[in-house]
Amino acid sequence: EAQVTQNPRYLITVTGKKLTVTCSQNMNHEYMSWYRQDPGLGLRQIYYSMNVEVTDKGDVPEGYKVSRKEKRNFPLILESPSPNQTSLYFCASSYGGGTRRVSTLHFGNGTRLTVT
Amino acid sequence: SQQGEEDPQALSIQEGENATMNCSYKTSINNLQWYRQNSGRGLVHLILIRSNEREKHSGRLRVTLDTSKKSSSLLITASRAADTASYFCATDGEGNQFYFGTGTSLTVIP
Numbered sequence: 001e002a003q004v005t006q007n008p009r010y011l012i013t014v015t016g017k018k019l020t021v022t023c024s025q026n027m028n029h030e031y032m033s034w035y036r037q038d039p040g041l042g043l044r045q046i047y048y049s050m051n052v053e054v055t056d057k058g059d060v061p062e063g064y065k066v067s068r069k070e071k072r073n074f075p076l077i078l079e080s081p082s083p084n085q086t087s088l089y090f091c092a093s094s095y096g097g098g099t100r101r102v103s104t105l106h107f108g109n110g111t112r113l114t115v116t
Numbered sequence: 117s118q119q120g121e122e123d124p125q126a127l128s129i130q131e132g133e134n135a136t137m138n139c140s141y142k143t144s145i146n147n148l149q150w151y152r153q154n155s156g157r158g159l160v161h162l163i164l165i166r167s168n169e170r171e172k173h174s175g176r177l178r179v180t181l182d183t184s185k186k187s188s189s190l191l192i193t194a195s196r197a198a199d200t201a202s203y204f205c206a207t208d209g210e211g212n213q214f215y216f217g218t219g220t221s222l223t224v225i226p
Binding site: 004031033035040041042043044045048050058059088090092096103104105106107108109110112 | 147149151156157158159160161164204206212213214215216217218219
């Protein structure tokens with residue numbers, strides 16, 4: 001089954017403790033992206049990747065890191081989480097990247113992160 | 117911010133009625149997409165309309181696009197309780213960033 005898999009589904013942590021949220025897709029998509037969703041603010045893009053070893057900042061990249069060492073994986077790293085990073089996070093992937101325009105996004109089921 | 121806005125923020129209708137929600141955006145686009153989100157779950161793609169198209173249909177969904185007004189509308193006909201969800205528009209603009217609106221929360225009352 002074609003899917004985007006995020007883990008964990010729920011995560012509660014404390015300020016400053018490094019964490020990684022994993023994202024994997026099995027559709028051979030070039031494009032992958034991370035979003036955070038907050039009430040009243042909709043979805044905001046954190047980082048995106050057009051292909052392996054190619055990453056770019058979205059609208060709200062501060063406090064986050066990403067890496068794209070393999071085509072299927074795009075982990076989101078919070079080196080020193082803070083309470084304002086409490087949010088619902090989504091990973092998405094899409095066919096397209098490089099010179100091809102990105103099209104329909106396929107989303108994971110989300111990771112609800114609470115930083116205390 | 118290039119983020120779009122949906123209108124209304126919330127909509128409550130009876131089953132069988134039509135639901136219309138609107139999206140406004142700020143910059144030129146290549147295409148506009150509509151997504152649906154069930155509570156707390158990932159977004160699911162509904163329909164894509166290209167900038168050179170004015171109207172598109174898919175089942176009970178009808179999408180219109182007016183690039184001169186930078187706006188789009190999503191019509192769901194003969195709504196069902198299962199249509200209860202949040203609906204988001206997304207535009208691609210320059211580069212390969214996607215910009216999502218703030219969403220319309222639709223409640224369909226059985």
